[in-house]
Amino acid sequence: MADFVAQFNTLIGVIVFVVFLVLLMLETRFSLRHAKRSKPKRFLINIGVSGLALATGAYVVAPVVLSLASRNSDGSFGLLHVIALPFSAEFILGFLLMDLTFYYWHRANHAFRFFWRFHNVHHVDPDLDVSTSFRFHFGEVLYSVGFRALQIYLLGIGLFTYFIYELTFQSATMFHHSNVRLPITVERWLNKIVVTPRMHGIHHSILKYETDSNYSVIFRWWDLIHGTLRLNVRQSDLVIGVPAYLAPEDNKFSNLLVLPFRPQRDYWHLPGRDEPVRGVVKESENILLP
Numbered sequence: 121m122a123d124f125v126a127q128f129n130t131l132i133g134v135i136v137f138v139v140f141l142v143l144l145m146l147e148t149r150f151s152l153r154h155a156k157r158s159k160p161k162r163f164l165i166n167i168g169v170s171g172l173a174l175a176t177g178a179y180v181v182a183p184v185v186l187s188l189a190s191r192n193s194d195g196s197f198g199l200l201h202v203i204a205l206p207f208s209a210e211f212i213l214g215f216l217l218m219d220l221t222f223y224y225w226h227r228a229n230h231a232f233r234f235f236w237r238f239h240n241v242h243h244v245d246p247d248l249d250v251s252t253s254f255r256f257h258f259g260e261v262l263y264s265v266g267f268r269a270l271q272i273y274l275l276g277i278g279l280f281t282y283f284i285y286e287l288t289f290q291s292a293t294m295f296h297h298s299n300v301r302l303p304i305t306v307e308r309w310l311n312k313i314v315v316t317p318r319m320h321g322i323h324h325s326i327l328k329y330e331t332d333s334n335y336s337v338i339f340r341w342w343d344l345i346h347g348t349l350r351l352n353v354r355q356s357d358l359v360i361g362v363p364a365y366l367a368p369e370d371n372k373f374s375n376l377l378v379l380p381f382r383p384q385r386d387y388w389h390l391p392g393r394d395e396p397v398r399g400v401v402k403e404s405e406n407i408l409l410p
Contacts (some may be wrong), residue, residue: 135290144250147300153360156360173254175258181264184268198273201276206338219285219338225271239257239260240264241256248301255294292315300387313340315334318351321360325353329351332352334349363392366390
């Protein structure tokens, strides 16, 4: 199993690295939002935080999940094995259920204060681009192993489904965090199915009621079904980050590592000021804006 885990991590790592480089080149050439901070400095910080998160995922989460998925491949347990299904149906249903449960997990990381202490490290990035994709506190990745184990075990996800979903999940995460400016017509068509940069950018807004939307990872349907879809915000109107953590020192590497363990600020209020607001447009106008 150790050799298999190493091979899995290597393969995923190579593909992720290639997708990362492609998106980095595209967003450098075609930028959606203007950066507020020095990009090289942010990249160094984000790579440091991401490195710890990815290492935790590779050496803690992956062995547990792969072991469970390997056991599930014989069809002995899990929701997908309650009735006999053709392989194609089992794969499609398993893929969709994994994406749906990740939607719920993402919402949980916003809803529960303990989880948000760690998830906040991802959101206090003052800019949003492909380097933000894996900028999660390693503690968040560490405690997510419980969710991932239950997800794989209870759903009965096998190795093939897990591998394809994980690869798609990582690629989608990089795509929708990227700062790539797509032609608005193209992005609107893509967004009928998947989460896109403009859609996820709204989730990183300093306005709480905008952050409390667009939780989906791959398919945008889950937000539509659960009433958490918000599209009608111009990217030029977006301010990325968390109001109480906009100071440059809040995004120093050392401060990000200890942030979850410190007394927490009033997240959604600017220091000494009220909570920022923006006028709400009509629901009928809920389409992606430039």
